[in-house]
Amino acid sequence: MEEHIKIIYPTYVNEFKCVGGNCEDNCCNSWNIHIDKITFKQYENVQDKKFHKLLNKNIFIKDKCKNDNIDYGQIKLKNGKNCPFLSKNKYCVIQSKLGKEYLSNVCANYPRVVNKVNDYYEMSLDVSCIEVARIILLKEEGIEFEEGEKALGKYTLSMKIDTNDKMFDYTNFKYIKEIREISINIIKNRNYELSERLYMLGSFLEITRKELCYNYNEVIEFVNTYNIKSFSGEFKRDKTNYMLQVSFYKKMLDKLNVFENCNSNLSKFNIIKVILGNNCNSNYFISSIEKVISGFRFNEHKSLMENSELYLNAYDICEENIFGKYSYIFENYLVNHMFKELFPFSESDVIFDSYIMMLVRFSYIRFYLVGQYLYNGEISKENIIRSIQSLTKEIEHDETYLKDILKFLKENELDNKRFARILL
Numbered sequence: 412m413e414e415h416i417k418i419i420y421p422t423y424v425n426e427f428k429c430v431g432g433n434c435e436d437n438c439c440n441s442w443n444i445h446i447d448k449i450t451f452k453q454y455e456n457v458q459d460k461k462f463h464k465l466l467n468k469n470i471f472i473k474d475k476c477k478n479d480n481i482d483y484g485q486i487k488l489k490n491g492k493n494c495p496f497l498s499k500n501k502y503c504v505i506q507s508k509l510g511k512e513y514l515s516n517v518c519a520n521y522p523r524v525v526n527k528v529n530d531y532y533e534m535s536l537d538v539s540c541i542e543v544a545r546i547i548l549l550k551e552e553g554i555e556f557e558e559g560e561k562a563l564g565k566y567t568l569s570m571k572i573d574t575n576d577k578m579f580d581y582t583n584f585k586y587i588k589e590i591r592e593i594s595i596n597i598i599k600n601r602n603y604e605l606s607e608r609l610y611m612l613g614s615f616l617e618i619t620r621k622e623l624c625y626n627y628n629e630v631i632e633f634v635n636t637y638n639i640k641s642f643s644g645e646f647k648r649d650k651t652n653y654m655l656q657v658s659f660y661k662k663m664l665d666k667l668n669v670f671e672n673c674n675s676n677l678s679k680f681n682i683i684k685v686i687l688g689n690n691c692n693s694n695y696f697i698s699s700i701e702k703v704i705s706g707f708r709f710n711e712h713k714s715l716m717e718n719s720e721l722y723l724n725a726y727d728i729c730e731e732n733i734f735g736k737y738s739y740i741f742e743n744y745l746v747n748h749m750f751k752e753l754f755p756f757s758e759s760d761v762i763f764d765s766y767i768m769m770l771v772r773f774s775y776i777r778f779y780l781v782g783q784y785l786y787n788g789e790i791s792k793e794n795i796i797r798s799i800q801s802l803t804k805e806i807e808h809d810e811t812y813l814k815d816i817l818k819f820l821k822e823n824e825l826d827n828k829r830f831a832r833i834l835l
């Protein structure tokens with residue numbers, strides 16, 4: 412019998428069901444699929460001779476394994492991108508032939524994310540799965556949480572922290588639960604426009620950082636008595652920031668040599684592969700990025716200022732018709748990210764790093780949508796969901812892409828409140 416454990420989870424978790432072969436964006440393609448040691452040994456001991464042969468010729472032990480419970484071995488992808496255990500109908504033959512207990516931890520887990528904070532497990536879902544994206548992002552009423560007892564089945568722990576452990580005394584991690592809870596409440600507070608909430612979150616985190624540095628023992632009191640109204644009214648949108656955002660994201664692409672390759676004989680498909688280190692495989696994402704590049708007219712090699720009127724108009728229209736009208740979609744994206752990634756310690760113990768990188772993601776999504784709007788002249792709710800899902804799938808699952816962006820911000824001294832304001 413499976414063990415029931417204490418768990419906190421967003422209520423949407425109960426709604427998810429993988430649609431398997433009917434999925435329009437199957438997750439068994441293009442990613443490195445890891446196998447934990449126990450499952451790897453199960454594969455070596457399968458009795459059915461024919462299936463034993465099929466299994467073992469398509470798996471290998473990794474040279475460098477980070478964790479036996481996750482990446483002891485790996486599946487050899489067909490043509491470097493397709494899982495060899497996917498049937499013609501896109502069903503997993505390991506699961507159908509041997510049962511779900513033969514799935515590796517990674518396969519059994521996705522798209523679930525399991526963390527453990529003190530005595531509680533925390534389960535959430537990853538919006539890189541299209542079915543999850545629809546469930547989470549389309550919740551007009553927002554994301555709610557509940558706690559209870561559940562059987563987890565096979566899972567891998569992404570992060571584990573026990574704030575009562577002495578090793579966390581006098582570290583920033585000690586107050587992770589309290590700081591994350593207030594941060595999520597700020598983002599869910601619909602009395603304010605979403606960009607304003609993000610701005611207020613920055614102000615809250617800035618003071619929290621100072622409290623952690625100079626007034627460590629009073630942090631809990633500060634967090635518990637925090638009043639969102641003390642920061643309201645400070646945020647005013649500066650439209651010139653739109654130009655700086657476009658310039659920043661264009662630079663992110665330039666930095667990855669995408670435009671150099673535009674001038675070469677590479678096809679557009681290869682150009683997109685260069686952006687994301689050859690790991691990209693989503694046709695939807697490839698065609699969307701092509702639209703973004705064309706929409707912003709980056710391929711015309713003009714200065715950004717020559718197109719400034721076009722960009723400012725597009726951002727203005729999208730502000731009202733996309734970001735304002737569907738602000739709950741973006742709120743849900745942020746709340747899910749914060750819960751799942753143990754915000755504001757998602758990047759490191761430097762809380763401002765997590766804040767600025769969340770804004771980079773948020774603003775990247777806006778840039779991606781504005782570019783598509785410029786190309787198409789419209790954008791539907793379904794396009795918004797699919798865009799967030801496909802962008803998340805490509806950038807979050809690339810081992811270095813976001814780390815490189817944070818490195819770039821630090822090297823150029825952009826990891827500060829001034830730049831955060833530009834991204835809003």
Ligand code: SF4
Pocket residue numbers: 428429430431432434435436437438439521522539540541542543
């Ligand atoms: S992307 Fe989601 S719905 Fe599609 S096959 Fe994977 S887990 Fe199932």
